[in-house]
Amino acid sequence: MTSVAPDPVRATDDARDGDLLVVDRLAARARTRQGETFPLQDITFTVPRNAIVGVVGESGSGKSLTTAAILGLLPAGVALTSGTILFEGRDLLTLPERQLRAIRGAKISIVFQNPRASLNPVISVGKQIAEVTRVHTGAGKREAWEHAVELLDGMGIRNARRRADDYPHQYSGGMAQRAALARALACSPRLLIADEPTTGLDATVQEDVLELLVTRIRERDASLLLISHDIGVIAATCDEVVVMYAGTVLESGPAGPILEGALSPYTAALVACFDVTESGRMRAIPGSTPVLTHAHAGCPFASRCEVAEPVCADSVPALEEKGGRRVACHLR
């Protein structure tokens, strides 16, 4: 498949060699009716080139907000207070809106959990995909339409040429997600962010879609940031994993070693939740995630941690290199 994506933003040569995406000490504050909260407190991770990186964490850990920040699409009332986001060596947070628009959709694209809601109900699927190509490459109507049909076909939609004329409500959930992925891949982005892309689908469809997605990413030499709360999905697909908790990163690094031998007690507990073979039933981590009305005074997981010591409640552990990965824990 030919790529019709242009190169609207040129990166320097040494940036090409470095990591694709570097998120460094990102913090955000949200103003709500109930007062101030700090949903992101210290988010640091990198996405290498040609890599599939999984982000795991419970609801409210800041996964989705982090992706919104990368695309500059934070909801109203949420503002970043510190940190940097480097993409191909350029700081996305200081880039003017016009240049950001050239990156969005072309170099970084995103897929949401609910595919049907993310497709416009009154525009045909083919047209929505073609539109992305046209906006970013200036391709003609016909050319963009052909490309859209190819993309749909590539995502496993049968009769793609005919189905491209259909509207989203004529698609099943799985097909809609394939279409949404086709649209996200329209300009062969360097980075695709997939926010729970298969959570809403049938278990049988999940695997197919995930497998196709990984194939399409690999053949484009692109990177995938896969957000999921399903360790199984992460284990099956990812090269690296980032474990998030209460607006911080507790552990990050190569997927295999982390999932098989977690250093952070939280990662270990999370993996144990999914390891149903051991006890025959699912385990849960006791307690609930901390409220984020103020900056953490100690380790955010301390109150639920089985091995916590007094030091854990007193100071925030820093994310440090240990055993080929980064861990934030006083005890390791």
Add this chain to the structure above:
Amino acid sequence: MSTSSARETASVAAAVRERAGRWRRGTPTGRLVALGVLFAIVVLAIFAPLIGSDPEAVDSFGELEAPSGAHFFGTDQFGLDVFSRVIHAARIDLTVAVLASLLALVVGMPLGALAAYRRGWFDQVTMRIAESFQAFPALLLAMGVAAALGSSLRNLVFIIAIVNAPVYFRLTRNAVIPLRDSDYVIMARAAGRSTRQILFGHILPNVREVAIAQFSVNCAWAIQILAGLSFIGIGVRLPTAEWGLMVRLGTDYIVTGEWWVSVFPGLAIIVVVLALNEIADSFRREVSLRP
């Protein structure tokens, strides 16, 4: 006790289904009739010069003659054929109504969508402006503007558009608010679309039904405002044929028995306004019943 209430619920549900089904199956008789009437009036208006006599040539016929085979609607105090004037007036009334409503729509809808999308001060300011326009009774506002600008036909279109634009503005704004944070709008932003492309390409197509229903009602309002302005003497001037003005001309004669001078143009207003409202209503019912 419980069985009777259950039966009641079931019968109510059946009635609702039945009604819903009737609309959905859709022979909206009312709308068909309304469309037919409007179509007939438009045809009459288009061919008015061929069908009727010169509506402005004074003393073509006898004055104040009762309706007859020669003059379906009689003649007025200037010896003009009322039927010819009624169908000629349809040209002005319908044209002004459609143009004014279109102008109001073209201005009001994008602004409303932008206000909802942008929020913040832009929303607040435009909303307060729209509210201050709507605080006046429409006819009163139109009178004021007409007095200030003068009442050429072109100005009348602007005036009526100004009065109606806030309606489109608020309707669109309220329809867009639930859409502005929808996934597909965020997706459009994530795909690098500009605000203009998102508004016109993604948001407005989703609220077009609001516009279609409102357009019909709005044309009806526009006719009433135009007729109202002409009736009180600051709209269309003699000798031009316009329904409101014609009603005004006949008011002096109703008490002396020459009712036809006022009644026929008045009927024309009523029929057109009812037809337009029926179209809007049936359309709205259909949209609201859609799953």
